[in-house]
Amino acid sequence: MSENGAGQNQHILLAARPSGAIKATDFEIVDAPMPTPGAGEILIKADFLAVEPAMRGWMEDRASYVPPVRIGEVMRGQGTGTVEASNHPDFPVGTAVTGMLGWRRYIATDGKSVSLRKLPEGVSPAVALNVLGLTGLTAYFGMLDLGKPETGNTVLVSGAAGATGSVAGQLARIAGARVVGIAGGSEKCAWLVDELGFEAAIDYKREDTAQRVADLCPQGVDIYYDNVGGDILDIALDNLALHARVVLCGGISRYNATGPLAGPANYFNLVYKRARMEGFILIDYAPRFAAATKVLVEHLNTGALRHRETILEGFDQLPKALMHLFSGLNIGKQLVDITR
Ligand code: NAP
Helix, strand or coil: CCCCCCCCEEEEEECCCCCCCCCHHHEEEEEECCCCCCCCCEEEEEEEEECCCHHHHHCCCCCCCCCCCCCCCECCCCEEEEEEEECCCCCCCCCEEEECCCCECEEEECCHHHCCEECCCCCCHHHHHCCCCHHHHHHHHHHHHHHCCCCCCEEEEECCCEHHHHHHHHHHHHCCCEEEEEECCHHHHHHHHHCCCCCEEEECCCCCHHHHHHHHCCCCEEEEEECCCHHHHHHHHCCEEEEEEEEECCCHHHCCCCCCCCCCHHHHHHHHCCCEEEECCHHHHHHHHHHHHHHHHHHHHHCCCCCCEEEEECHHHHHHHHHHHHHCCCCEEEEEECCC
């Protein structure tokens, strides 16, 4: 085995179910045999792997929208890679692909079991896993199908400088809305305003978020795109405009909770404002992924949609990358480059 494992197969397994924050010891890195593709299968060498806060839920032993990852099983996750050997007519050697490759360097698969897709021509792994990956598609359906932004709407996005929030906010801006983002730290807030075209950004770690939302959204919030839940959701509910749409995309502030959680105290404002609050799960939109990807590619090509990635290098950095999401160390999409 080479010093860093490159050229050999390695897996990262779930070693323990997390209690509270994820720890490095919740995972185990192991050497694994090089898989051989069978009939109808291909061998993929992964190059970039993505992390998402939802993985914290997949590590728990409870029913959700996907089965939990079992102890000792390879951690589930999206990645990109290249076909190195092929017994599959649709994926010849050299094809760049993306799918749920898992936390491993090499995988032999028929493609179906990992929802394999070819990367569109000219699309980099970073873009494939960011704007055109799970989080970009989530932003697309959550903002456009549930939020339905219109010209002149005021749209508030939390987790705004993360992978999903940054795309969701820009899609609302492209639709003609004025967009206010909530994110942790001045660097993130400056990126939202200076580069992504948000009208304003609130640093929830340093500012009085309730006061700032009230000041920046005097006519109320038409769409609140929620990535975080908790106190920020409550503040948004307190500032709704008539017929507002509250899009429940995620609730990262609750993912590490160990005890009972309080509900949003201000939910009754949904009644006063004749508003709607609705959750969704991306996988339900799978039949529309290709159409959404086409639109996102157009926005990328015109320069209307910008993106950023935070990249750690090294296969063994995957647990750390996942932990980054909970401490807010990522700007845009958190990826891991495992080519070295
Ligand atoms: P991300 O936003 O790129 O990264 C997570 C961000 O959350 C961090 O950068 C951090 O930014 C913020 N954060 C962490 N702890 C927080 C806390 N306690 N309170 C407020 N903010 C906190 O991650 P992502 O992959 O794009 O996911 C964003 C949300 O979308 C997650 O809740 C995820 O579960 C959800 N999601 C839902 C679906 C679906 O189908 N419904 C699909 C994909 C993702 P700050 O520095 O700003 O705190």
